[in-house]
Amino acid sequence: MTSVLDDHLKIQLKGRRFETIEEIEAESQMVLDRLTKKDFPGCFQAWQRRWDRCVHSQGNYFEGDG
DSSP: HHHHHHHHHHHHHHTTSSSSSSHHHHHHHHHHTTTOHHOOOHHHHHHHHHHHHHHHHHTOOOOOOO
């Protein structure tokens, strides 16, 4: 689940510049606070696709979601 939340944060914060760690923390918290119940089914579906890909790779290395 952590990866899913990390991905959501990455998408929301991508391309932005922050002056301090406190700014990053505050903006990250605002992004997480805006999550709704509607956001989670998609997160779980993406997470399941990732683990299915890991299982199907049988331990072979791969990159990305493609």
